[in-house]
Amino acid sequence: MVFLMKCSPKKPCCKQVIIKMHVLLLKEPRDGESGPDPYIKELASHGHKATLIPVLSFKFVSLNTLSDKLFQPEKHRGLIFTSPRAVEAVKMCLEAEERREEWNSSVKDKWNAKSIYVVGKATAALVRNLGLDPVGEDTGTAEVLSRVIIEREDTNIPPLFFPCGSIKREVLPTALRENGVPLETLTVYQTAEHPDLEKNLKNYFTEQGIPASIAFFSPSGVKFCLEVVRRLSGEQLTQIKFAAIGPTTQDAMTAEGLCVSGTAEKPTAEHLAAAIAKALQ
Known part of the structure; x- marks a missing residue:
């Protein structure tokens, strides 16, 4: 997210301040691809720092x-x-x-x-x-x-x-x-459920704090993660912008009482990143 400091006549020189929002992606790594995960890469292009935690085995x-x-x-x-x-x-x-x-x-x-x-x-x-x-x-x-x-x-x-x-x-x-x-x-x-899921989630929240946004990629991800996420977030849960990769996952999230702030129009890195970026504006 980008904020522009207002200039005044006395201070004509402006600085652009970029604030990176932390986004947690609850998904599996992309198979057979080198380099950064495309979802991490797309969110970086919007100015956000994404972390991926595998949910399933x-x-x-x-x-x-x-x-x-x-x-x-x-x-x-x-x-x-x-x-x-x-x-x-x-x-x-x-x-x-x-x-x-x-x-x-x-x-x-x-x-x-x-x-x-x-x-x-x-x-x-x-x-x-x-x-x-x-x-x-x-x-x-x-x-x-x-x-x-x-x-x-x-x-x-x-x-x-x-x-x-x-x-x-x-x-x-x-x-x-x-x-x-x-x-x-x-x-x-x-x-x-991935055997290290709860441990990895605890480490993330301890080291990086409450993320600005959490994205779910499957109903299974909602099933396996949500209880831990709620426990670790506590009263700050309502501050998190939750996103879904598609309508099926969105339905699973809504059924669990989550407010879904953004859903990808198509299940691609580009569309999900755009939905999350819009929700974080």
Whole structure:
């Protein structure tokens, strides 16, 4: 946030004073990228200092089953990815050299002849790294993606294959089922609270004090963090500007009684930083 000191006729020389607001990002680090996290970088461009604390830990499961299905594309109409972790699970199935060679030589092209659906730019970028051509990266939410799928697919098809997490929301499966679009799901990772979450939050509040803004990136983040944040903030909780990465997270925050000061128009670093910067003005 930038404040300009008013000049007077007697003091024509003005100085610009920049006050950095502290922003706490409750999210996972971006996979496979060097340099600063894009959310930290975007907030810095608005003059704010952001700190990232990981909220979740992940355990991959059913990778043998996932591998079998990936190498039998003829049994499915296409793929659906709504999280980077699901793509990471696929990547793990391709680590063996012979599997990777088979994927690159023929299997990925068979999938590309079908529909590859994604939510969000981060997931889309990881899917492209697999050699696949995704549709839907601008949808932003599973609800919007489900409408895209329903418009593009009919009911007389083999099922779409949806590798997902253990605590996925049921919005997309329910919408497809109600509209007769066949879907097969497989849980490929389990989500739990990060083992160092409470310790890291306590260290942050001890060292940096109450942040000006806290951003949540998932309903799981709200579930795992909010009680600790409330305890550490005490009476100053109402001074914090809370922000959400999207409407689903905003709903989870509102349900817990939080006043949400800003929600990203799209789930990107640029849009979230703009929402937080506006809330802190």
